[in-house]
Amino acid sequence: MTVMTSTGRSLAPDLARGFMLLAIALAHAPVFVSGAGPGVLDGVAAFLDHLLAHNQARPMFVFLFGYALGQLACRHQAKGGDWISLRKLLRRRGRWLIVIGFVHGVLLVPLDIVAVYGFTLLVLAPLVRARDSVLCWTAALALAPAALVVSGPIILAYAGAVPITPAGSMPADLGSHLLSGLQLWPFKTVLGTIDVVPGMLLGIWAARRRILDEPERHQTLLRRVTVIGLGVALIGRLAGALLMAGVWTPPAPSAAVLAHTLTGYAGGIALAALIGLVATRVEGGPFTTALAALGQRSLTFYLFQSVVFLVLFYPFTLDLGGELGFAEASGIAVAIWAVSILLAEWMRRAGYRGPAEVLLRRLTYRHSSGA
Structure with missing residues (x-):
């Protein structure tokens, strides 16, 4: 029997989205600080972050985005809808995701993926109904270009061409921050589409088979994906994690960075599979319910994270970026996630949906009878 939440939704996708927000917070928070300090704790935190979260949280996020598209x-x-009405719905959703992502990427932090999702929907909406073979082959062909797009800036950073983290280049005032966001946002949004394609298409494929909606029926597949995917990720990302943590410089740093990114796709999807397995065994306890509530409001709390990062780290706000190391930034990430769980559970009990989810749904369906 499929495990459901109190709202009638399948449990595993919501749990995965709730856990995903922890991975995203751990990947993003250290980006805004000056880096690992001389202490052992900072070094360990940096290594674990680069091994488990950095360039692995995003593929999980993208896979779950594709899964949500497949569910939609x-x-x-x-409900009897035809392809023409679905295509209009997807593109309308895509346009509003671009608007939300623009506000996020310009006003808050330059780590937006929401607009990338929107632009991808506008460009690749026909793939939502493509044959399984087309989805899988397109995902496979897009994997290498996607890894190059993500790895390129990191490789350039270690070559000394660009700052390794935004901490050394964050705008000193709000005006410069907005101007920088306006300049970078179009380029990052369009280029980011390449990165989204592999995980998104695999997510659509998985949703067609209800792999996370009915994880008890797919336990063998989920186990294989979890074991193989995490094994590949841990082995393939080890050298890159040691490099980025400043522990060891491998003979071919560029190759280590590329392998780190490439195998992160396997790790991100494996993490989603692992949550699917967990969902077949957990009871509906308080933590499970609260984590699922967070997953149901993932867009809202993704934006919430960025608000906190802006307030804490930028020079024109509290300016903590130059004072903190990796361990402290990781602690802040966990704290943000914990607060998000508490807020999401409060919203669930009060009967409030996520405001970002409500806004997106109203904008998407306001000209449609499918609300």
Whole structure:
């Protein structure tokens, strides 16, 4: 029997999105600080972050985005909707995601992926109904270019061409921050589409088979993906993690960075599979319910993280970026996630949906009878 939340939703996708926000916070928070300090704790935190979260949280996020698209398409078809109306719905959703992502990337932090999702929907909406073979082959062909797009700036950073983290180049005032966001946002949004394609298409494929909606029926597949994916990720990302943590410089740093990114796709999808397995065994206890509530409001709390990062780290706010190391930034990330769980559970009990989710749904469906 499929494990469901109190709202009638399948548990595993919501748990995965709730856990995903921890991975995203751990990947993003250290980006805003000056880096690992001389202490052992900072070095260990930096190594674990680069091994487990950095360039692995994003593929998980993207896979779950594709899974949500697949769920949307299946629901639309089940209600008797045709392809033309679905395509209009997806592109309308894409346009509003671009608007939300623009506000996020310009006003808050330059780590936006929401607009990338929107632009990808506008460009690649037909792939939502593509044959399984087309989804899988396109994902495979896009994997190498996607890894190059992500790895390129990191390789340049270690070559000394660009700052390794924004901490050394964050704008000193709000005006410069907005101007920088306006200049970088279009380039990052368009280029980021390449990075999104592999995980998104695999997510659509998985949603068609209800792999996370009915994880008890797919336990063998989920176990294999978890064991193989995490094994590949841990082995393939080890050298890159040691390099980025400043522990060891491998003979071929560029190759280590590329392998770190490439195998991160396997690790991100494996983490989603692991949560699917967990969902078949957990009871509906307080923590499970609260984590699922967070997953149901993932867009809202993704934006919430960025608000906190802006307030804490930028020179024109509290300016903690130059004072903290990796361990402290990671602690802040965990604290943000814990507060997010508490807020999401409070919203669930009070009957409030995530404001970002409500806004996106109203904008998407306001010209449609499918609300």
